[in-house]
Amino acid sequence: MKIAKITATAAATAALALAVTACGSGGSGEPAQPQASASSSGPKFAGQTLTVWRLGAPNDVQDKYMQDVNAAFKQQTGADVTVQWIPWPDAQKKWTAALAGGEGPDVTEFGNDQVAAWVAQDALTDITDLVKSTPDFQQIPQNLWGYETIDGKIYAAPWGGGTRAVLYRKDWFDDLGLSAPKTWDELVTAAKKIVAEKGKDVDGFAFNGGSDANMSLSPFVWSAGGDFAAFEGGKWVGKLTEPGFKEGFQFYTDLVTKDGVSGKGRLSQNSVDISQRFAAGKVGMYVTGGWDIATIKEQSKGKVGDDQMAFFSLPAKDGSGPAPAFQGGNDIAIWKDAKSPELAAEYVKLAAGKEYGTRYAKEGGLLPLYPDALSEYASDPVQAPFAETFKVAKGFPADPNWAEANDTKAVLQNAARAVIEGKKNVDTALADANTELEAILNQQ
Numbered sequence: 001m002k003i004a005k006i007t008a009t010a011a012a013t014a015a016l017a018l019a020v021t022a023c024g025s026g027g028s029g030e031p032a033q034p035q036a037s038a039s040s041s042g043p044k045f046a047g048q049t050l051t052v053w054r055l056g057a058p059n060d061v062q063d064k065y066m067q068d069v070n071a072a073f074k075q076q077t078g079a080d081v082t083v084q085w086i087p088w089p090d091a092q093k094k095w096t097a098a099l100a101g102g103e104g105p106d107v108t109e110f111g112n113d114q115v116a117a118w119v120a121q122d123a124l125t126d127i128t129d130l131v132k133s134t135p136d137f138q139q140i141p142q143n144l145w146g147y148e149t150i151d152g153k154i155y156a157a158p159w160g161g162g163t164r165a166v167l168y169r170k171d172w173f174d175d176l177g178l179s180a181p182k183t184w185d186e187l188v189t190a191a192k193k194i195v196a197e198k199g200k201d202v203d204g205f206a207f208n209g210g211s212d213a214n215m216s217l218s219p220f221v222w223s224a225g226g227d228f229a230a231f232e233g234g235k236w237v238g239k240l241t242e243p244g245f246k247e248g249f250q251f252y253t254d255l256v257t258k259d260g261v262s263g264k265g266r267l268s269q270n271s272v273d274i275s276q277r278f279a280a281g282k283v284g285m286y287v288t289g290g291w292d293i294a295t296i297k298e299q300s301k302g303k304v305g306d307d308q309m310a311f312f313s314l315p316a317k318d319g320s321g322p323a324p325a326f327q328g329g330n331d332i333a334i335w336k337d338a339k340s341p342e343l344a345a346e347y348v349k350l351a352a353g354k355e356y357g358t359r360y361a362k363e364g365g366l367l368p369l370y371p372d373a374l375s376e377y378a379s380d381p382v383q384a385p386f387a388e389t390f391k392v393a394k395g396f397p398a399d400p401n402w403a404e405a406n407d408t409k410a411v412l413q414n415a416a417r418a419v420i421e422g423k424k425n426v427d428t429a430l431a432d433a434n435t436e437l438e439a440i441l442n443q444q
Contacts, residue, residue: 045343046078052347053094053105055330057272058085059294061363069356077346089211089270092407098335099123106338107347110156110331112147113396113406119150120400125334128154130345136353140369147398148331157352158369160361161329163393164215165385166205167278167292168285170310172198180312183319184220184251187285191261194284200263203277206286207255207262210270213413214396214406215326216287219314221248222394223323229397229441236399236441238434240412241427249412250426251317253419267417279304287314287325290365290382311385322385327393329366397441405440 050073054066070081084105086094091114098104099121110118118124131137131145131154140158148156173179173190176197181187191204198204208216214228221227226244229236239245256262266273275292277283279299290311296304313322332352334344350356354370361368367386368374377383396402405411415433418424424432 044078045340045346048079048340048343049082050079050107050340050343050347051082051084051105053108054083054085055088055091055109055111056085056291057087057295059298061294065356065359065363068359069351072356073347073350076350077343079343081347088272092403095123098337102337104335104337106335106340106344107351108333108335109159110333112158112161112329112331113326114403115147115156115331115333116150116398116400117403119155123336124155125336125338125341125344126153126155127157127334127345127348128152130349131157134349134353136349136357139354139371141371144369156331156333157348159330159332159352159357160364160366161327161369162289162361162365162367162386163325163327163390164219164287164289164314165311165325165389166285166314167288167309167311169194169278169283169304169308171308172284182315184223184315184317186319187315188255188259188261191255191285192259195261198281198284201282203263203266203274203283204261204285205255206269206274206277206283207252207267208269208271208274208287209267209413209416210273211407211410212270213410213416215271215328217249217252217412217416218394218396219248219287219323219325220252220317221245222325223314223316224248224251227394229399229437231397231399236397236438238438238441240415240430240434240437246426246430249416249430253416253426256420264420267420268413275299289328290386293365293382311382313385313389322389322392324392324394325389327390327395329369330364399441401440401443405437409436409440411436411440 066083070083073079073081095104095118115124137157144158144161145154148154148158172194176193178190178193181190187205194204195202221244224244224247226242226246226248227239228245229238256264271286271288271292274283274286275288275296276299278286279296281303293309296309314325316323332348334341334348338344351360358368358370358373362373367377367383367390377387396406411433415429418429419426
């Protein structure tokens with residue numbers, strides 16, 4: 001089925017206060033029913049194997065989590081689990097190929113800004129009955145199910161949520177007498193000092209122009225009062241040419257062209273690329289989530305540890321507090337071609353339930369969705385910036401075609417690159433991008 005639009009309820013969830021994120025999703029097929037009990041399902045599923053896709057790059061912490069949840073699943077159901085790790089930049093291609101060829105997972109992880117597109121492609125299984133009959137899921141606040149709920153049906157379970165903040169080299173800041181920036185001007189000043197002291201091959205504040213570029217661009221746009229698009233009069237209207245968006249976009253591209261705090265030769269790097277450079281001592285600050293900590297420690301072979309890293313909320317332009325950042329998170333869903341939807345439902349119920357769902361979030365650098373676990377983060381020095389930023393978090397356009405504009409067509413990435421490379425001025429680049437964005441969001 002093709003979804004014409006997502007309801008305003010999904011968009012409204014983007015401004016939640018201190019609650020993590022819910023994601024949307026989609027699908028078709030018969031609702032997956034939970035088994036009556038673990039003991040009754042064990043003999044039924046013994047000898048079967050479930051394929052689970054996880055997104056990102058595995059590290060020791062995530063490997064241990066998957067081993068534990070899969071061992072518990074084996075004990076409950078008798079079934080084995082095969083885990084495949086899919087890099088985030090490759091996810092769209094993998095899902096598309098799976099949809100076309102029928103060689104996909106049984107259960108898959110999704111980013112909440114991506115799943116609406118797969119609802120429109122009939123790619124996911126309706127799990128409404130599973131959600132409503134699982135006590136743990138009923139503990140997750142209802143306002144966190146906005147992206148997952150489409151036309152009254154639920155197609156995925158929120159797994160972990162959060163927003164993004166700035167990861168920085170705390171040891172460099174200490175050595176250079178810098179403190180966490182409170183304004184845009186202070187951010188640029190700190191980034192320039194890092195480049196001056198650490199070398200021109202170092203990004204003081206890394207420009208992200210890759211697959212997740214809008215995660216880094218959006219806080220500047222939203223802080224300046226801009227937005228990407230709005231649903232008005234029954235259609236999506238692009239807002240890229242309005243003053244607020246232009247100001248934030250100009251500031252972001254100026255980090256490269258005017259301020260020189262990020263190299264022109266790295267315009268396509270995404271957060272995965274930047275984290276690798278951070279681990280190698282080539283980045284002072286960049287926008288990301290807590291999940292990068294474990295990977296950076298591993299990649300740096302101990303040279304960059306907890307004492308060398310910290311987070312701060314990306315500041316609003318005028319120093320009034322955190323800039324709004326993406327209200328994000330990850331979901332877990334059942335793929336439409338799952339060999340056994342019942343077995344897949346058992347996995348979703350276990351992995352996203354309170355015990356393993358909380359572990360998934362905490363150990364993956366996300367915010368847990370269960371209220372009592374989330375409340376612990378207010379005093380956590382690592383997570384506090386994320387919890388604080390989430391109070392003003394916002395969402396991208398809640399349209400199933402957003403993933404095409406954001407990922408496949410890379411509308412804003414191409415606009416930024418054209419400006420930085422001198423091929424277009426800001427006004428022309430944004431006017432062209434606005435036309436393209438509207439065409440994509442409004443296609444049926």
